[in-house]
Structures are given as C-alpha cells and as structure tokens.
Amino acid sequence: MMNKLTAIKAAVLGVAVLGLAACGDDDDPVVTTAEYMLTVHNNTAAQPFSPVLAALHNDSAMLWQLGQPASVALEVMAEGGNNSQLMTALADQYAVASTEMVLMPGNSDELSLQAELKSGLLLSVATMLVNTNDAFTGVMQIDVSGLEVGESMQLNLPIYDAGTEFNSEAVGSIPGPADGGEGYNAARRCGGCGQPPPGCGIPSR
C-alpha cells in the first residue's frame, strides 16, 4: 500500500529549544535542563491526527522500526488513535507528553518537553491518521542534544502503515469521522487476518 512508502510528506514538525534553565547550588552538581517546544502542523488534505505523542528518551526506546513488526502499543495507537500504552511504555524515559485534542487538517498544536541536557537526547513523535485503518505519521529517534538555545529544526514527516490491520477501508473499520468505526482490535492481529500482515507475530521492543 501507498502508506508504506515514504512518498507522501504529510506533516511538518518544528522543534525549537526555547529556554535553558541552569539551577543547582554549591553542594550539588550543576544541573542544566532544557525545554523543547514542538509545533506539529497537519498538512494533509483531510486526515485528522489523533492526539500527538512526543517523548525525549535514550536509545533504549524505539517506537517502531521500519520493516519490523509493530509493538502492541504502537498498534493500539495506529488503529485507534489511543496513545496511552505508548505513554506507559515511555513513562520511565526523560519526558513524555501528549496533546489533548484531535488535530484537524490545516491546524497546528504545541507540546513542551523538559529534560536534563545530555548527549544522545532523542526525540520521537507519533500520531494516527484517523481516517485510515492503521496509518500513522511521526519521527523516530531524532537527536536533539545538539540544538542550541533558540535554535530550531523542521522536519517533513512521512506516513507509515503499522502493518497490523488490512487497509480494508470498510465501513466500521476506520475510527475517524469519515466512518466512526472500530479502532484497535486484537483479534485482527495474526490469526484474525486472512494472511499475515507484515507486522504479524513478534512485538518490537
């Protein structure tokens, strides 16, 4: 399916370090934290985004890997827009946050993440295109530790297919406003499918 290709660039993610706060006293080592402001623009024609998840983390967290099976947590988000399992999976990382509302086409939303400055500080973002069966957009493990205060980066994000649900586009199978159907359904994974989707079987870490 087209969504597996990286041909369509649908979203722009602007990341800017807005503030640096150095704190600490004579007894403690100086701790320097940074606040990362994210702006997510929905540049699709008519695909609302589910609440946008963003996290600052180390390289032990990998939301997905192209060509590898999706985790259940990613599947739940990609099929139904529910990012709570991903939030839980990332809870012990440096920072994780989610926007509250659906992000409509043409609109943007912001998130703020704070973390202690360190090398290898990675940013990941994920959100579902809700008028699909299991398509999502996002970015994985972008190193933001080199960003200076006031510096920003902008990324165009491709669209991925979680590979956990057939793109039947059938009535009742799409959670967004185009259908109002079902989101995540565990039964569709593996045995529930007529043939195994690429994401069948092995949850990624």
Added chain:
Amino acid sequence: MKRTLAALPLIAVAGFTHAATIDVTVSNLTQAITFTPLLVTAHSSDSYLFRLGESASPELQAMAEGGDISGLNTLADSIGAYSVANPAEGLLMANGSTMISDWDTGENTQLTIVAMLLPTNDGFVGLDSWSIPETPGTYTLYLNGYDAGTEANDEIINGGGASGVPGIPANPSGMGGENATGVIATEVNDRVHIHPGNVGDTDPDGGISDVNSRVHRWLNPVAKVVVVVK
C-alpha cells in the same frame, strides 16, 4: 565611535553579499501531469510566495487554479526579486525539462519555484525559499505537489480556471473524460497542504471524475530541480 558606526553598514553589506550565477533545470517527473508556465524567482529571506500550512494569497490562488503567474511575478518584482517567468515558453509536459542558464540572482538568497499542475483543480508544484548555497557545486532537489486549499478537487474538466470558479481549466496530456459528476464538493483544508493526489476514474464519459486514474495520478515528488552554483 562615529567611524565605527559608519563602517558597520559596509561590513554588513559585505557580509550579506551573495551575488550568485546559477543554472536551474526543472524536470517534470510525472507520468501525465503537465506543468503550466513556471515562475522561478530569487528573492530575499524577508518574503515568500507560499508556505505549507498557511493560506494562499490571491496571487498564488490565480496560479494554482488557472496557471496565471502574472500576479506572483508582479509581487516578486515589488520585493526586489529577480524572476524568470515561463522559462519553458509554455507548458512543460511530463518527462520534459527546461533550463535557465547563467542566471544572475544578484544578492537574492532564496529560490522559489511554482507552476500549476494540470489536470488538477488547484494543485501546484512548489519550492519555497530554498537557500541558494554560496559554495559552487551541483545541488539536486525534489519538489512536492501542493494543494492551494482554495478550491474543492471536484476533478471536473470544464475550463474553469479563474479564481473561485470550480473545475479544471484544461487537460493538455489528454486521456481524460467528460461529464463527470464530481469527486468532492468542498475543500476540507483551506490552507496550502500536501496535495492528496488525483482520484480519477476509468469512465471517459461520466463517473465521478474527468481525470483518468490510470495516468493522471501521482506520488510525490513531481519535479526534479538541479541547481548549479557557479
């Protein structure tokens, strides 16, 4: 002190002097989408002609809905841009390319390119404010198809090219249909966004679309641009 102040503008000017001579080659990578006359313009970083996620200006709308670049060209002139209008001297058909040679862009630092995509309602190929490198060399860019967000993509070929008039003005590559009922009557995202692509159908006389889904669909990118900085 006075001397220092007087020297500053000179330093500033020297620092920003960027006079470049470049070649620009634009190639149409699509199967059967035609580019209307291109506007290729070099301008400062203070302005831009379109931006993803922002509303289209009336001048951009005129280009995207009808292929008319005169308004954008006038806008570009008004901000001191150096522009080359219609380098292909007409339509740039699929698989075609056009070259601007030894173009002096003066002190303009940003390169913008636009042209309407046919057959679409308000689709255009675009490059927004690419920073022209100072280092001599060959640079290759790939351009997306954008939707101006100003007209519903009904995909009815009816000659409607004026701003606000529904329909597609022309289909130079042929292979289209007629008497379509229309794909969609409203535009959901009224800002410049990634074009969702043509839907089309396979019915030459009727159906929902006058666009042929066998040849008039596309995936981004739609154009290749090679810039040689001399």
